[in-house]
Amino acid sequence: MNYDETVRVLRERGQEHLLRFWDELSEDERRSLLAQIEAVDWDAADLGRHAERVACAKEPKPIKGVSLTEIARDRKAFCAVGEKAIREGKLAAVLLAGGQGTRLGSDAPKGAFDIGITHPLYIFECLINNLRAVTERVGCFVPLFIMTSEKNDAETKAFFEEHGRFGYPREYIRFFKQDMAPAADFDGKLLLEEKGRLALSPNGNGGWYSSLARAGILEEFPAVEWLNVFSVDNVLQRIADPVFLGATILSGSACGAKVVSKAEPHEKVGVLCLDGGLPAVVEYYELPEEMANARDGEGKLLYRHGVILNYLFQTKKLAQIADQRIPVHIVKKKVPFLDAQGKRVCPEEVNAYKFETLILDMIRLMGSCLPFEVVREHEFAPVKSRTGVDSVESARELLQRNGVEL
Numbered sequence: 001m002n003y004d005e006t007v008r009v010l011r012e013r014g015q016e017h018l019l020r021f022w023d024e025l026s027e028d029e030r031r032s033l034l035a036q037i038e039a040v041d042w043d044a045a046d047l048g049r050h051a052e053r054v055a056c057a058k059e060p061k062p063i064k065g066v067s068l069t070e071i072a073r074d075r076k077a078f079c080a081v082g083e084k085a086i087r088e089g090k091l092a093a094v095l096l097a098g099g100q101g102t103r104l105g106s107d108a109p110k111g112a113f114d115i116g117i118t119h120p121l122y123i124f125e126c127l128i129n130n131l132r133a134v135t136e137r138v139g140c141f142v143p144l145f146i147m148t149s150e151k152n153d154a155e156t157k158a159f160f161e162e163h164g165r166f167g168y169p170r171e172y173i174r175f176f177k178q179d180m181a182p183a184a185d186f187d188g189k190l191l192l193e194e195k196g197r198l199a200l201s202p203n204g205n206g207g208w209y210s211s212l213a214r215a216g217i218l219e220e221f222p223a224v225e226w227l228n229v230f231s232v233d234n235v236l237q238r239i240a241d242p243v244f245l246g247a248t249i250l251s252g253s254a255c256g257a258k259v260v261s262k263a264e265p266h267e268k269v270g271v272l273c274l275d276g277g278l279p280a281v282v283e284y285y286e287l288p289e290e291m292a293n294a295r296d297g298e299g300k301l302l303y304r305h306g307v308i309l310n311y312l313f314q315t316k317k318l319a320q321i322a323d324q325r326i327p328v329h330i331v332k333k334k335v336p337f338l339d340a341q342g343k344r345v346c347p348e349e350v351n352a353y354k355f356e357t358l359i360l361d362m363i364r365l366m367g368s369c370l371p372f373e374v375v376r377e378h379e380f381a382p383v384k385s386r387t388g389v390d391s392v393e394s395a396r397e398l399l400q401r402n403g404v405e406l
């Protein structure tokens, strides 16, 4: 879009202020600003005007998964199917590392955080060690696709190189960048971070597939039929787990989700259920009281499958749903911005909406999903903050309990 077209688009949307410092910009800055404005997803940004809450489950029903007991009984059969698929090159792993990790309070990529005590042990290193435990047993490597964002891409790549990719071969690692989304103030006006730059931040973890597909990485690995997508911050994450893969393949589902049994009704994890016959994840802050507290005949929580951001997605189905939109969630955050006089403001309180899509909303589109129960103490140690629940402290304790030397 040229300048005149951009002015027209902005005027239609009441966003002309984005060009208020135009006269002060260099040619390069002008070009860059026009490109950023052209890339804005206005459908998402317009939501800021009324801050709609994303609807939660309308017709919730519990979903049947494979329990720990069933997994123990069928372990051998699941494992054989999963290992065979891995040897045939049918599985790739996708590490979601595009987040900003604001709660951890470090500007570096979250995976570069050193969780060691007596020696360095980086989060990325923990994850690669977990993956290598499988690849060494199975006898072949699993391609690893790492999603970064504009904010941490260069640093993440440099970190991996600096550490010899923690022993993982270069030819099996690919990086791809997720998209950025603008932030808006509470009147829906997009914010500027600099005179020639919008305040942009990663657009949530729901855009991983479109970004991966756009990067053309899947074409390089045509045998891949399953993607094991996982978050950067669970240091006990079992990646490319053959038992999980085998169980999902044998179930005939297009998707699988590792779940832990919720410890209590209000635990802060999303809940996997059925909604109108389709699998769906209800976020903990959207979970109605009666759903949270409902119990079955044995007294167990009816909606107990807590998701831990470790999913299997069938690539065939992903390609079919690629064009479908997933809901945009609106989150209130503190976003530094330039005021009308061009002065940088670092707000003390939340001042803006960010627009994010979430991977958990893709589960419904997949049409079927197998909840696969895992032992929380062995597979779930998220690092969200420095101290307290889901923190560096709690993750260290769990790592040590699982025999990892810190």
Ligand code: UTP
Pocket: 096, 097, 098, 099, 100, 101, 102, 103, 104, 110, 147, 178, 202, 203, 204, 205, 230, 231, 232, 233, 309, 384
């Ligand atoms: P979180 O929801 O914990 O967000 O991410 P975060 O950005 O890492 O941390 P806070 O909320 O700012 O403290 C869950 C997973 O999704 C990835 C994260 O890297 C993490 O693996 N993620 C999140 C992305 O890849 N992109 C995003 O835009 C957001």
